[in-house]
Amino acid sequence: MLPAPKLPVPTLIDIALDAFGSDKAPEPEIRGAIEACRALPVRVHMVGPEPELRDLLDEYLEDEDLPIVIHHASERIGMEEKAAHAVRSKKDSSMRVGLKLVKEKKVAGFVTAGNTGAAMATAKMVLGALPGVDRPALTARMPTVTGSPCVLLDVGANVDCKAYNLEQFAVMGEMFARFVLKIARPRVGLLSIGEEETKGNDLTREAFPLLKALPIHFIGNVEGRDIFNGSADVIVCDGFVGNVALKTGEGIGRLFRDLLRESLTRTVTAQVGAMLSRKAFNDFRRRLDYNEYGGAPLLGVRGVCIIGHGSSNEIAIFNGIRVAMEFAKAGINTRIEHELSNRPQHPPSSNAKPDDSIIQ
Structure with missing residues (x-):
């Protein structure tokens, strides 16, 4: 009998994970990392206090051998800390150590569910911006009625923007939709208060001809309702407007979820009907659940940086690692750099600051 052919061993992609980022860290990070190493071709580098992580990993893994590596970091940036102060004072934070691994090309990407403002400021300081990028942008994938997400950016990295910032956001968002979400020809819209080219404020009217x-x-100007109706694949705005839209969408999602649960509990009586309704409700809940998206990529920095929600559970951590892996495999940064190198260069924004972000 001929020996069974040897299956090729998948090449593992190295992803750094901030083990002390989320509100309930490090348990969600540990469980998410374990599930990612079981299901994905990744090697997870967990960053945090080594003795504590080592003990917890031994407890969770028992005798299972998984590609998980620990990198010691003695400090954690809390959710309530001001970004600029934390970045300057905590030089051995899990965020900075993890992002240094990206800069040194020891890993292909970094995932954190920690302080968003600090994560963005640290990424900009440690990694730097890509050539041709004046301001990195934070993206969010919003659910739509079609089932395919809409990419919204910027959702909080920049309070104030120039028209050429929105131009760069459009290029980066379009590439993310094309190469990560696999949308062949993404439809890109500019968020405004009317479809006509003359509608909007000075920023949108100046940005329109650039886009x-x-x-x-x-596809021109789009309105707030178009974020969710599937008429655009990428929607561009400044970070102030984008963050308001993101938080409004999260609130509406929770409202619909709670009202639907209440309605089903009150009206469904038959056992079969209850089971079917429960299945439909669970599907509805998953489509609105940020945990299913894993995190928001910070586009425009020299490396892969995925920023998750502070209340992320192990599902969100797993998906954040998956998104970082997909982002790295797609080579988005190289594509963005090549595209923007052919665009006119603009002077750096005079109001750019390390903590110039909405989300703290």
């Missing part, structure tokens, strides 16, 4: 001249499928 129109880009080699992308620009």
Whole structure:
């Protein structure tokens, strides 16, 4: 009998994980990392206090051998800390150590569910911006009625923007949709208060011709309702407007979820009907659950950085690692750098600061 052919061993992609980022860290991070190493071709580098992580990993893993590595970091940045102060004072934070691994090319990406403002400021300081990128942008994938997400950016990295910032956001968002979400020809819209080119404020009216001249499928101005109706694949705005839209969407999602649960509990009586309704409700809940998306990529920095919600559970951590892996495999940064190198260069924004972000 011929010996069974040897299956090729998948090449593992190295992803760093901030083990002390989320509100309930490090348990969600540990469980998410374990599930990721079981299901994905990744090697997870957990960053945090080594003695504590070692003991917890031994407890969770028992005798299971998984590709998990620990990198010691003695400090943690809390959710309530001001980004600028934390970045300057905590030089051995789990965020900085993890992002240094990216900069030194020891890992392909970094995932954190920690303080968003500090994560963005640290990423900009440690990794730096890509050539041609004046301001990195934080993205969010919003659920739509079609089942395919809409990419919204910026959702909080920049309080104030220039028109050429929105131009760069459009290029980066379009590439993310094309190469990570696998949308062949993403429809890109500019968030405004009306579809007409003349509608909006000074920023949107100045940005409109810049986006129109880009080699992308620009569909013009879109309105707030278009975030969820599936008419656009990428929607561009400044970080102030984007963060309001993101938080409003999260609130509406929770409202619908709670009202639907209450309605089903009150009206469904038959056992079969209850089971079917429960299945439909669970599907509805998953489509609105941020944990299913894993985190928001910070586009425009020299490396992969995924920022998750502070209340992320192990599902969100797993998906954050998955998104980082997909982002790294797609080579988005190289594509963004190549595209923007052919665009006119703009002077750095005079109001750019390390902690110039909405989300603290």
